[in-house]
Amino acid sequence: MMQEAAIETQGLRVRFGDFVALDNLTMQIPSGSFLAVVGPNGAGKSTFMKTLLGLVTPESGQVRVLGKPPGSTPTQIGYVPQIKTFDRSFPALAVELVLSGVRRAWPGPLRAPERKLALEALERVGAERLAERALGRLSGGELQRVYLARALVRRPELILLDEPATGIDALGEKDMYHMLEAYRKESGATIAMITHDFDVARYHASYVIVMNRTLYGCGHPSAALCEDCLSRAYGHGKHDHKRTL
Numbered sequence: 001m002m003q004e005a006a007i008e009t010q011g012l013r014v015r016f017g018d019f020v021a022l023d024n025l026t027m028q029i030p031s032g033s034f035l036a037v038v039g040p041n042g043a044g045k046s047t048f049m050k051t052l053l054g055l056v057t058p059e060s061g062q063v064r065v066l067g068k069p070p071g072s073t074p075t076q077i078g079y080v081p082q083i084k085t086f087d088r089s090f091p092a093l094a095v096e097l098v099l100s101g102v103r104r105a106w107p108g109p110l111r112a113p114e115r116k117l118a119l120e121a122l123e124r125v126g127a128e129r130l131a132e133r134a135l136g137r138l139s140g141g142e143l144q145r146v147y148l149a150r151a152l153v154r155r156p157e158l159i160l161l162d163e164p165a166t167g168i169d170a171l172g173e174k175d176m177y178h179m180l181e182a183y184r185k186e187s188g189a190t191i192a193m194i195t196h197d198f199d200v201a202r203y204h205a206s207y208v209i210v211m212n213r214t215l216y217g218c219g220h221p222s223a224a225l226c227e228d229c230l231s232r233a234y235g236h237g238k239h240d241h242k243r244t245l
């Protein structure tokens, strides 16, 4: 039987006013993949993820996520946003942030079964001790773990992570990839992750897309991360992926 695609796009195009952020993206990402999305700053990686979530509407083209139009299966998708812009003065506890992933709205009083779910998710990412901590008192890496717990709490079929290594130390980063990989193996879920780290894409991902508004590489890491694909996506053979525009 042919493996079903978890993410499928055909001629996807997204425009913000005069600016074309995504153009002619066509891909099929098999279910159960660990996908790494790489490309320079401003390449449209976050826009691509937001399109998969149904938060950005394409100008043209087709998109199917878990076989459905974007936004129609929110409970089957876990999302870890970029945390660097998160306002930590927001008065809430870690356990409440995790629970917002169950209810899709900010929780009121916590019911015991929901609280148990949230604590299990925190435990899964090694952060159970943070449950009662105010968000404002978490370090960047701790907040990232709490977001991961939130993404996992409904045991989703697809997890989308936007630069999840930001703010995590090297050991925490390694732990996170192992934890994601364990979850993928045990559940058969698909994981899609934006990263600026080619080694992470090469050694942790089973599938890679290299993009800069359009696709420059797509497939097995060794094929997608080829010298030519990277130099075309990053421009003039410069592979310094941390540069800012």
Ligand SMILES: Nc1ncnc2c1ncn2[C@@H]1O[C@H](COP(=O)(O)OP(=O)(O)OP(=O)(O)O)[C@@H](O)[C@H]1O
Pocket: 016, 019, 021, 039, 040, 041, 042, 043, 044, 045, 046, 047, 048
């Ligand atoms: N809502 C919006 N309105 C107008 N322009 C936008 C909007 N969202 C994104 N853009 C523009 O689209 C381009 C792609 O942005 P996006 O955040 O998707 O890039 P990225 O690849 O995730 O970048 P980075 O690696 O820096 O996080 C940028 O030039 C950005 O300014």
